[in-house]
Amino acid sequence: MGERGGPSGPGVYHHHLDALRGVFMLVGVFVHASTLGEDPVFDGIGYASSLFRMEGFFVISGFLAAMVLGKHGARAGVRRRLASVGTPLLFTLVLFNPPTLWLTYNFHNDPNVSFVDFVRGNTLPTQGGDLSWYLHLWFLFALIAYALLSPAAAAALSRLAGTGAYRRVTAGRLPAMAAITLFVVGATVVIRGAHRIVLEPVIGTGTHAVLVEHTLEFLPFYLLGVLLHQGRDELLPFFQRPAPVFLAVTGLALLASNREWVPVLSAGTGLVLTETLFSIPLIATLLALAARLVPGPLPAVRYLADASYTVYLLHFFWIYVFATVLSFDPGLRAPQMLLVTALTFGVTLATHHFAIRRSPLLRKIFNGKFGSAGRPTAIPAMPAMPVTPASLVAVDGERTLPLRRSRLEAGTGC
Numbered sequence: 001m002g003e004r005g006g007p008s009g010p011g012v013y014h015h016h017l018d019a020l021r022g023v024f025m026l027v028g029v030f031v032h033a034s035t036l037g038e039d040p041v042f043d044g045i046g047y048a049s050s051l052f053r054m055e056g057f058f059v060i061s062g063f064l065a066a067m068v069l070g071k072h073g074a075r076a077g078v079r080r081r082l083a084s085v086g087t088p089l090l091f092t093l094v095l096f097n098p099p100t101l102w103l104t105y106n107f108h109n110d111p112n113v114s115f116v117d118f119v120r121g122n123t124l125p126t127q128g129g130d131l132s133w134y135l136h137l138w139f140l141f142a143l144i145a146y147a148l149l150s151p152a153a154a155a156a157l158s159r160l161a162g163t164g165a166y167r168r169v170t171a172g173r174l175p176a177m178a179a180i181t182l183f184v185v186g187a188t189v190v191i192r193g194a195h196r197i198v199l200e201p202v203i204g205t206g207t208h209a210v211l212v213e214h215t216l217e218f219l220p221f222y223l224l225g226v227l228l229h230q231g232r233d234e235l236l237p238f239f240q241r242p243a244p245v246f247l248a249v250t251g252l253a254l255l256a257s258n259r260e261w262v263p264v265l266s267a268g269t270g271l272v273l274t275e276t277l278f279s280i281p282l283i284a285t286l287l288a289l290a291a292r293l294v295p296g297p298l299p300a301v302r303y304l305a306d307a308s309y310t311v312y313l314l315h316f317f318w319i320y321v322f323a324t325v326l327s328f329d330p331g332l333r334a335p336q337m338l339l340v341t342a343l344t345f346g347v348t349l350a351t352h353h354f355a356i357r358r359s360p361l362l363r364k365i366f367n368g369k370f371g372s373a374g375r376p377t378a379i380p381a382m383p384a385m386p387v388t389p390a391s392l393v394a395v396d397g398e399r400t401l402p403l404r405r406s407r408l409e410a411g412t413g414c
Contacts, residue, residue, distance in 0.1 A: 015297050016290040017060045022305035023290075024057045025312040026345075028136065032316055033341045035130060036107070036323050037332040051254075051275060054139070056283045058218045061143060062225020063232075065150050070229070074151035081147040084368030088313055089140040091365045096317045097135055103320035104129045108330055128330070132207040136316050142215040146222050153226050161230045170231065176238035177246065180224065181280055187220035188276050192269070221279075242288050243281035250278040309367050310352035311345065318344040 031049045034042035069077035102118045108129030113122065134141065160166055169179035195216050203209050228236045257265040257274045264270045294301055322340045323332075356362040363369035 016294040018305045019294045019301045020290040021057060021060045022308035024053050025308040027053055028312055029315045029341055029344055033319055033337045036337055037330055039334045039337060041334045042337050052279045052282045054218055055221045055279045056286060058221040059225040059283055062222040063229045066154050066226045066229035069150055069154050078147055083370055085140050085143045088366050088368050089137055092313045093137055100317040100320060101131055103324055105131060107320055107323055138211055138214050141211060145215050153223055157227045157230045170234040173238045176235055180239055184220045184224055184280060185276060187223060191216050191219055239284050240287040240291055242285045246281035254278045307349055307352040310356050311348040313366055314348045315344050318347050
């Protein structure tokens with residue numbers, strides 16, 4: 001079924017995974033800029049992102065998490081991940097999310113509310129804009145939950161990788177991809193069912209319920225990343241290759257779903273599974289492309305991969321700062337969104353270059369860098385669930401599907 005990829009043992013650093021993860025995070029700026037208004041170009045970027053970006057990010061995160069556990073052991077590996085993820089989460093949540101929420105509220109609602117009144121809750125009963133307290137940081141909460149789960153998941157999947165059944169399915173590309181697909185789809189069905197039957201009646205609705213939903217939604221892809229690391233010599237080379245036939249077939253199914261040609265695929269479980277199936281070959285193709293473009297350490301790529309964490313953490317704040325300073329109104333179109341996006345990239349990259357990367361303390365606070373200054377950490381840094389205008393966000397469950405965001409969502413994630 002074709003040659004396998006190059007070496008992928010424990011001593012190999014997968015530079016292309018870091019690069020692709022950074023790209024996923026940087027695309028989040030375009031996704032969240034789309035929350036400023038209505039535009040087909042930026043809405044299209046948001047829709048395309050919702051099909052693969054967070055799925056791919058969590059596959060990479062699971063792979064790198066398993067790599068850290070293998071290098072440092074379960075206890076030390078979990079401590080490193082909690083510090084690398086939890087520290088930026090805490091500081092960004094406390095320092096940047098409150099003013100970002102205030103700016104978002106004023107932009108989409110009453111521009112005359114002071115920050116003090118906003119904090120006190122003196123706001124309109126019906127509000128536009130995404131005002132979930134965690135905003136784009138939900139993926140860090142997910143990574144913390146996954147970090148706690150990682151040792152058990154890695155141990156179980158390591159045992160799975162030692163079975164005869166595993167050796168049979170990794171004998172060729174076709175059985176390997178079939179096994180990967182069944183693994184992700186099966187995990188999605190089980191987790192989705194458990195969420196609806198067990199958790200929904202207990203946790204109810206609200207922003208906390210959406211946070212749990214997002215965390216569970218991407219767990220199958222994180223587990224796939226862990227599995228790929230456990231099978232990095234057999235399974236990863238098969239997965240990390242273009243899959244044009246698989247991509248074309250699932251793409252047609254997705255088109256049929258969107259056009260409502262096949263009603264069973266257009267809502268509920270049918271839509272969830274259609275989108276999940278499409279994301280698998282698309283992620284495989286993107287990994288193959290990244291491996292070809294980034295075969296080894298490239299200084300420019302390394303720099304952008306490191307800077308992407310800073311850009312992602314701070315970009316939501318600056319999007320609404322610029323939209324407010326430029327006196328834009330809700331409903332702006334692509335040219336204004338592109339201007340805000342460019343300004344946001346400029347100020348966040350400058351912040352990283354001139355401040356964060358030069359300060360060991362700021363690297364710890366905003367990048368989770370607790371190792372040596374010159375070496376990248378293997379701890380996942382990011383993108384997930386999209387933040388969206390109130391007209392598209394559904395905390396009550398009426399506008400979103402269980403364990404899947406609406407295809408029009410602009411950005412509660414990365």
